[in-house]
Each structure stands twice: as structure tokens, then as C-alpha cells.
Amino acid sequence: MLHVLTHNILPVFAMLALGFALGRTGQVRHDEAGALNRVAFLVLQPALLLPLIAGQDWSSFRPAPIAAYAGSQVVMFALAYLVARKGFGRDHLESWLLAMATMFVNTLLYIWPISYLIYGEAAALPITAVVSWDSAVTFSFFIVTTDLMAGRSASRRAALARVARNPVLIAIALGAALNLAGLSLPAPVLTAMDFAGAGAAPLTLFALGVILSGHALLPSGPVIAISALKLLAFPALVWAGLHLTDTPTGWETLFILAAAGPSGAMAFALAMLYGVRTDVIAPVIIWTSTLSLLSLAWLA
Template identity: 65%
Template sequence: MLAMLHVLTHDILPVFAMMALGFILGRGNLVSVPDAKTLNRVAFLLQPALLFPLTNLLDWHDFQFDAIGLYAICQIIIFSITFFICRIVLGREKLEAWLLSMAMIFVNTLLYMWPISYLIYGEAAALPITAIVAWDATITFAFFIITTDLMANSKANVYQSMRRIALNPVLISIFLGIVTNLMGVVALEPILTGLDFAGAAAAPLTLFALGVILSSHPLTPNASVIMLTGIKLLAFPALVFAALSLGERPAQWNTLVVLCAAGPSGAMAFTLAMLHGVRTDTIAPVIIWTSTLSLISLAWLA
């Protein structure tokens, strides 16, 4: 119990506090939602400073690819089930259902779980989290950026769509990081230092802006929010836990991959919803409640 409280107070709450601070200042009208949206956009543009070094310096050799593969399969299953529920049962618009389903499987790994895992386990011990961060940051995130853009701009011609996607700074940083990694080209130290300096601001800015923006939404959960929160915090990690019983790998990988699955819904579903004018009255409370309730589950699992 004491260990759980130590993890909660020393490693999880300090990261969560940035979103809580934004929420409090937003509710107190000290920071406006337009201000927060500007901060959110700045933070989004700073994410390449995190993503390029991550992909450029990534050492793939120690990854347990079967664990990543099982995690990805669980993502596909939960996403498909949630999309069916949102579209058929709840009757949500296609794009909103798409982003709600994204929120069930796209954990806030890069901006939330990664710093928390490093505080708890240190760099070497957090290799499984790093692997999931790399998967979500390079494949899952890129997939949802592209598909959401295409769905939201379905009337645009192919050239406009491809040009818009090709000029996305996040996608460019992911592409360059992967290509240079595969070529064995390590970025120069001054470049990495500058990116590290800039990238350090991305997580706290995003969490703070998200807190302010979410403060304008009601906290009381309706039936849809309760159901989706349950899928994210219970069904997804339970499925990952069951899937990881297949095969053999270091026990720490199973523990940390399940820990990652138990994290809160990623802020990027909310960011993409705002970017494309999708209603956020369900996405926002889901992020609030998964972020709040995951404080307990993460401390327990860690």
C-alpha cells in the first residue's frame, strides 16, 4: 500500500497535475479556451521535436515484437467493437464514432505514460513502454491522422488530400526518424539537444491546454461516457492481459504493456476532433474520467 501511494504521489500525480492545473484555471476563467486552443496548436507543432529523436535513436533489437503484435491485435478488436457500438447502438456520426473508438485504444503514451514510466522504472526498465510509445507514435497516430483527415475532407480531390498529408509536420518527423534510423544515420548532437529542449515543452503544454479546454465541458458522466470509460479502463487492459498469456517473454514486458494499456485515453483524439470540427461532448468527458480514474489503476499496476 505504501509503495502504491509513493508511486501515485511521486510519479503519477506530478504529471497529471498539469492537466488538473489547466482545468482549475479554466474553471476559474483565468485562462480562456481560445488561449488553450492556441497553446494546444503550439504543443502539437512541438511534437516533432519528441517524435524525431524517438524514432531516430530507437534501438529495435531488444523489442519483444510478439508482445507489440498482440497489443496491436487487441487495439484492432477493441476499436472494431467500439466503432460498431458508437455507430449502430449510439447512432453517432461516422467521424465522431471513429475518434471515440480511437480514444479507446490510443493511450496517452507519449505525453503521459512515457514520462510516468521513466520516473518509476528508469530508462532501461521502461523499454516495453518505449516500444509501445514507438508503435503508437509512428503507426497508430499516423494512421489516425491520415484517415481522419481523409474522412473529414472527403470532398477534396486526391492531390489536395495527399499534399495536406505530405506537409503535416508530425508525419514528416515520423517519416524522417524512421528513414534515418533504418539507414543508421544518427542526428548530430546539437540537433538532438535543440530538439530535446523544445520537445520537453510539448507534454506539459498539451496537458495544460487539454485541462483548460476540458474545463468548459460538464463533468457528470452519462450512460455513453460510463460505457466508453469502462471499455478503456477495464476491457482494453483485460484483453491485453489475456492476450499476453500467449507465448513466452520476460515477465516485465507483460507487466508494463498491461500498464500501458491501462493508461487514460490519449489527448490526440480530442485534438483531432477540435481540428476537424467534430463534436466533443462525449470525447471530452471520456478523457476526463479515464485520466482521473486511471490514477488509481496505474498506481496499483505499477
């Protein structure tokens, strides 16, 4: 456990911690971190995802564990929304995003590199299944619903148009199309994408650390409750769901590892974009990122 923590998990977490430290000391400004995050989102994350999706053997995906994971997300979301809305009296949109933070994990930029360090190529298929589901379905759902509830768009068509222009979703769609057509990326393009994609996780985590450094760390009641739902209840739900399906041992281990990861930064990003208060969402991401160090090391 200690070896996994020091050699596989902490090196990835270090980029988030470094960004937080440099942000707190004023060495890197928030607007600079925002620019870094934009570059990572527009260029590096698509370069990471496209060859990953295009090169997958989709016939080896197991629909049962993916369905169990998705079902656990739905149950977790409903429970967390009620806790935030009814238990703590947060408004509708904030409760919506807090509930998102309990079941939308930072799989692409955090769990994926950690799982590869621990398990190597054995992690490719199960973690890619979670990344693909969350990126293509969960991610799209929350972008569209949050946009509509915030009243920023005049119509559903406008919201869907924005989703269609999302570079991460474009990369996933293009990768899936190439895969289904049996086409391979040209070797020079693949080399360029591998080179660029390698920087996606460290740059994004660093930028996130800088942005989060401007928020208070003191955990309030809602922060403790939402963090507990994310770190304890959601992995337990996924574990229970997987035991109701015919799930291979390797898939079960990696799906639970994914569920035990920290809250995805997208809930925080959407809150900032639509002017939703972040005094709970930001600490949730900070605390789940920190506390998940031990749970991930134990599970691995």
C-alpha cells in the same frame, strides 16, 4: 502504490488538472490554450520524438508483443464502435472517434513520462515501441480515415499530403531514417532537442486541461460505457493477447501499463477539427484521465 501515485503519477497529472482549473476560472482562455497546443505540436513534440527514435536499438524490439497490442486495438475498436453506433445510436463519425478513444492511449505525453519516473531506463524500449506504433501507424490511420469520411478532402491524395506534412510524423520518419543509416544527430542539435522536448508533455497536458475545462463533467450512459471499455476492457484484451505470445515480463508489465492509460486527446482534437459533437468524447478524456490515476498506481 500510494508512493507511486503521489510521487510519480500525480506530478504528471497535475499539469492537466492545473490547466483545467485555470480554464474553469477564466485565468487562461481557450484560444490561448489552442496557441500553446499548436506550439507544442509543431515544435516540442517533434523535438521529443526525433532523438528518441533515432537513438533506439531497433533490433531489440519484440515484434510479438507489438503485434498482440495492435491486435487488441483492432478488437477493442470494433467492439467500441458497435457499442457507440448500435447501443447508443451515435452517428458514424462520432462512433468512429469514440471507438478510437478506447484504444488510442495518451502514451507519448502521459504514460511515457510516468513510466520513466517509475522504471527509469528500463521503460525506454517497450514504451518507445508503443509510442512508435501509435504515432506512425494508428495516428496516421485515423487522420486519413477521419478526413475522408468527413468529406473535407477531394481525394485520397490530398489527405495523404496533409499526413506527409504532419510534423510529428516527419520527426518519426527522419528519426527512423537516421537510425537505419547509422547516423547520429550532432551534439548541439541533440542538446537543443532535449531542451525543447522536455517541455512537450507539460505544455500539451496543460493546454488540454484548459480546452477540456469548457465541457460538462456529468457522466452520461455513453460516457460511462466508453470509459469502462477504455479503462477495463482494453487492458484486459492486451493482457490476454500478451499471454498468447512469448513476451518478456518487463515488456508485459509496461504494455499493460500503457493500455491502462487515459484516452488520447487526438480523438477530441479530430472531433473539434471536423465539427463532430464532443459532449461524449470530451468527458471520456476527462474521466479516463482522472480514474486512470488509481489503475496506473495499482498496476505499477
